[in-house]
Amino acid sequence: MGSPAQPSTVNDFKTWYYQQPPALRTIITINVVVWVVMQLLYLWPLGLELLREHVALHPVFPDILLEPWQLVTYSFMHAGLFHIGVNMLLLFWVGREFERMHGSQQFWTVYLATAVGGALICLILSPFVPSIAGGTVGGRSIPVLGASASVLGVLTTVAILYPYKQIRLLFFGIVPLLWVVVGFLIIDALQALSSSGTAVAAHWGGALTGFLYAKVQRGELGLPSWTGTSGGGQSRPRRSSPRVPTLFERLKGLFGGGTDSDATGADSRSPRPASSSDGAPADQSDGQSTEVDRILDKISEEGYESLSDEEKRILYEASQS
Secondary structure (H helix, E strand, C coil): CCCHHHHHHHHHHHHHHHHCCCHHHHHHHHHHHHHHHHHHHHCCHHHHHHHHHHHCCCCCCCCHHHHHCCHHHHHCCCHHHHHHHHHHHHHHHHHHHHHHHCCHHHHHHHHHHHHHHHHHHHHCCCCCHHHHHHHHEEEEEEECCCCCCHHHHHHHHHHHCCCCCCCEEECEEEEEEEHHHHHHHHHHHHCCCHCCCCCHHHHHHCCCCCCCCHHHHHHCCCCCCCCCCCCCCCCCCCCCCHHHHHHHHHHHHCCCCCCCCCCCCEEECCCCCCCCCCCCCCCCCHHHHHHHHHHHHHHHHHHHHHHHHHHHHHHHHHHHH
C-alpha cells in the first residue's frame, strides 16, 4: 500500500512556506488570517460591524486622532476573495525579490509607509471628493480597507529602483513593471471619473509614497534617511556594521554564493559546480561571479545607492540566473 498523499502535500507546503522571505510571509499570513476572520464574522454581524468601525480606515478629521492605528490596520483587511487574491499575488510576485535584495526591514518599511501615505491622501481628499477617498457621504461613514495602497507602493518602489524589471501578465505577456504601475494609475483615474466607489485616493497615495521612497533610497532627493537607508548628500554615513553582513549574506545567498535557506532558516552549503546549469564554461561563470562579488563589496562599503545604473542592471540580472 502506498503512503497517503496528504501528509506529503502538507509537508511540501510547509517547506515552501518557510522558504519565503520572513516579512513577506508574515504580511501575507496576517492578511489571509484577517480575511478568514472577517468571513467568519458574517455569522456575527455585530462583530463584523465593530471590526469595520474601529480597524478599517475612516478618513475623517479629527475622528482619526482618536484611532490613529487605522492609518495602518486598514491595509491588512479585504472585502472579497478577488480583492485579497489579486493583492497578495502581486505582492508575492514583486515583493519576494525586493525583500531578498534589500532585507526584511526595508520591506516592512515600504509596506507600512505606503499604507500610511495612502491613508493620508484619503484624509486630505475625503472632505472634497469622498466618493474616491472614503470619509462621510450623507452622514454615513464610508470605511476604506485593502492592501492596494501598499501593493501599488511596493510595485512603484521596485519599478523606480529597477526600471528594467519586467513581469509576465496573462494575455499581455512580458511587460515592464513600470508600464504595469502606469496602467493601474490610469485605471484608477477612470474609476474616479466613473464614481465606482473605489478608494483610488489610497492607491495614489501609496504610489506617490513608493515613488518618494525609491527616490530617497537612490539619493536623488537629498532628504534625511527616514526610510532606513542612506539618502543623498556629500557626507553620506556608512551603514552600521551589524546591517552590512546581513545584507551582504542575503545577496550572496540569492546570487548563488553557496548559501541556501532551508525550511528552518538554516544554511546549507554545496560545492560550486565546474560549469553553470546552462552549460556555460566555468571561467565565464566565475567572471560573472567576480563582478557580482565586487558589486556586493561596494554595497557593503558604500551602500546600495552608490551603485551606477549599469551595476544595478548586472546585480538584477544575476538575481534572475
